[in-house]
Amino acid sequence: MNQPDLDWKNLTFSYTKTDYNVRCTYKDGKWGEIEVSDSEYVPLHIAATCLHYGQESFEGLKAYRGKDGKIRIFRMEENAKRFIRSAEGIKMQPMPVELFCEMVRKVVKLNERFIPPYGTGASLYIRPLEIGISARVGVKPADEYMVIMLVSPVGPYFKEGFKPTKVCMSREYDRVAPKGTGSIKIGGNYAASLVAGEKAHDLGYSVMLYIDPKEKKYLDECGAANFFGIKNNTYITPASESILPSITNKSLTQLAEDLGLKVERRQIPVEELDTFEEVSACGTAAVCSPIAEIHDLDNGKKYVFSTNNEAGPLTTKLYNTLTGIQFGEVEDTHGWCEILD
Ligand code: PLP
Ligand code: COI
Numbered sequence: 001m002n003q004p005d006l007d008w009k010n011l012t013f014s015y016t017k018t019d020y021n022v023r024c025t026y027k028d029g030k031w032g033e034i035e036v037s038d039s040e041y042v043p044l045h046i047a048a049t050c051l052h053y054g055q056e057s058f059e060g061l062k063a064y065r066g067k068d069g070k071i072r073i074f075r076m077e078e079n080a081k082r083f084i085r086s087a088e089g090i091k092m093q094p095m096p097v098e099l100f101c102e103m104v105r106k107v108v109k110l111n112e113r114f115i116p117p118y119g120t121g122a123s124l125y126i127r128p129l130e131i132g133i134s135a136r137v138g139v140k141p142a143d144e145y146m147v148i149m150l151v152s153p154v155g156p157y158f159k160e161g162f163k164p165t166k167v168c169m170s171r172e173y174d175r176v177a178p179k180g181t182g183s184i185k186i187g188g189n190y191a192a193s194l195v196a197g198e199k200a201h202d203l204g205y206s207v208m209l210y211i212d213p214k215e216k217k218y219l220d221e222c223g224a225a226n227f228f229g230i231k232n233n234t235y236i237t238p239a240s241e242s243i244l245p246s247i248t249n250k251s252l253t254q255l256a257e258d259l260g261l262k263v264e265r266r267q268i269p270v271e272e273l274d275t276f277e278e279v280s281a282c283g284t285a286a287v288c289s290p291i292a293e294i295h296d297l298d299n300g301k302k303y304v305f306s307t308n309n310e311a312g313p314l315t316t317k318l319y320n321t322l323t324g325i326q327f328g329e330v331e332d333t334h335g336w337c338e339i340l341d
Contacts, residue, residue, distance in 0.1 A: 001113045008120040011155035013285055018151050020110040022103050025133075026093045026145040034103055036110060042148065047135035049142040055132030056187040057086035060284045061247075063108045063124040063151075063340075065115045066328025072337040073126075074284075074326050076104050078247045082185060083128060089184040091141035092130055100128065100147075105340060107149045114153050118327060121161075125154040125285070157225075157285040158206045162319060164292030164306040167281070168200050169209040169270075171216045171298055175242075178214035182242035190224070197223060207281065209294060211270060213242055218267040221246075222291075225283035227268075228252065229276035230314050234262040236276075248282045248322070254334060255321050261314070270296070273303040278312030288319040 006016065023035045023042075049055040059079045064072045080100035087094040104126055108115070116122030128149045132142030158165045173196035176182030176189055193208070200208040200223075207223035219238050221227050226246035228237040235256035237249055253263050273279070273294060281289045290311035294303040306312065311319065324330030325337065 003113050003117070006116075006153060008116045008122050008153070011116065011120075011122045011153055012159070013125075013154045013157045014152070016114070016152045018111040018114045018153075020107065021148055021150040022107045022110070023149075024095070024099065024103060024147045026095075026147075031095065031099060034099075034106055036106070042146070044131075044133060045135045047137060049132030049134060049136050049140075052136070053132075053139055054186070054188040054191075055090055055092055055142055056129065057083065057090065057092065057185055058127060058129040058187065059083050059086075059185060061104070061126045062284055062326070063115055063126060064326045064328070065118045067118055068328050069118070070328060071108065071112070071115060071340040072326060072328060073104060073108065073340065075247050075251065075336050076101055076338060078250070079128070082245070082247070083130070086184040086186055087130055089181060090186055092132055093145045095130065095147055103128070103147065103149050107151055108340060111151050114151065116153050122153055122155045123326070124151050126151050154285070156289075157283075157287070158281075158289050160206070160289070162288075162290065162311060163309055164290040164311060165206040165281075166204070166293045166295070167207050167209045167222060167291055168203060168205040168295045168297050169211055170196075170296070171211055173199070173208060173210070174213040175210050175220075176213060178212075178242060180213075180242065182220075182240075183244060185244055193223065203297075205295070206289075212240055212267075217269055219270060219273075222281035222286075225281035225286035225289065228280055228282060229268065229273070230261070230278040230312065231276050233260075234264055236264045236266070236268060238268050239265045240267070246283055248284055248287070251322060251336065252282055252288065252318050255318055258333075259314075259317060259321070276305065278315045279305050280311075280315050288315060288322060290315050
């Protein structure tokens with residue numbers, strides 16, 4: 001296996017062309033065979049529902065090269081289940097869990113030489129997506145769908161990696177509506193977040209921390225990542241209908257319990273930020289990204305959590321345990337990783 005000549009240690013979270021992607025089409029009431037493609041393009045009907053009416057959903061998960069040289073995929077059944085919920089949320093055909101997992105295994109094996117070597121901190125990001133491909137002019141769901149899975153070797157999502165980053169918040173921007181599509185992973189949510197995201201970047205922040213869209217009082221989530229705070233030996237993360245249930249957050253919550261922390265999933269009023277000892281963003285891409293400061297753009301208030309450019313002790317412990325499991329350094333007591341033969 002000849003490894004590509006990539007600067008593994010300095011990878012960013014961006015697209016790198018790999019050897020293959022896999023595709024599967026739903027047609028005439030059934031899913032077809034998994035097809036392997038070396039093309040980066042998809043032929044689409046000009047009236048496909050994904051182009052006009054946003055019938056598109058996606059997932060994000062990772063494969064890791066472990067300390068023992070083995071390939072590990074993290075919690076893929078959880079992504080498969082969320083992929084079903086996302087499809088149902090926009091009237092697309094849900095893909096069965098086992099077919100989803102088969103496609104993931106196949107795309108990883110086919111691109112094995114792109115899995116970053118152990119010790120570089122990088123991983124192989126797997127991006128499944130589903131699109132409606134039938135031609136429609138009226139607003140109606142398609143009856144034909146395509147699932148594509150592509151991969152890309154990636155490094156940290158925020159440029160700081162595991163160093164604390166700065167984020168901002170404002171009541172002027174909502175990513176989703178209160179009873180809207182925030183709890184599923186569809187492209188439309190991300191289109192709706194681009195103005196706020198670019199505003200945050202233009203002002204020098206990594207990301208916009210969203211406040212709940214209904215009451216404008218509680219913390220929701222951090223761009224494409226969940227939020228958690230730690231105080232008094234307690235891991236606290238928002239309960240909200242308008243955030244994506246993060247698999248990383250669910251895992252960190254379990255690890256926090258394992259470490260003897262209390263766990264609270266509840267509404268977090270913005271003012272409570274004053275009382276947290278450590279705060280962080282978490283997600284597949286973000287892993288666990290400590291937050292140094294949060295600036296409230298509406299009133300100029302600054303919440304500061306780190307002044308020495310280091311993550312707090314409990315965030316560090318959680319991060320080391322999670323990534324330790326993913327890279328095969330820490331025992332996987334919850335059975336979260338599937339090892340590929
Ligand atoms: N929230 C949003 C809006 C996301 O896009 C993501 C990324 O998938 C997350 C949270 C984190 O979820 P997960 O940990 O399952 O990747
Ligand atoms: C992920 O964490 O997998 C995400 O999907 C984030 C992303 C939108 C870049």
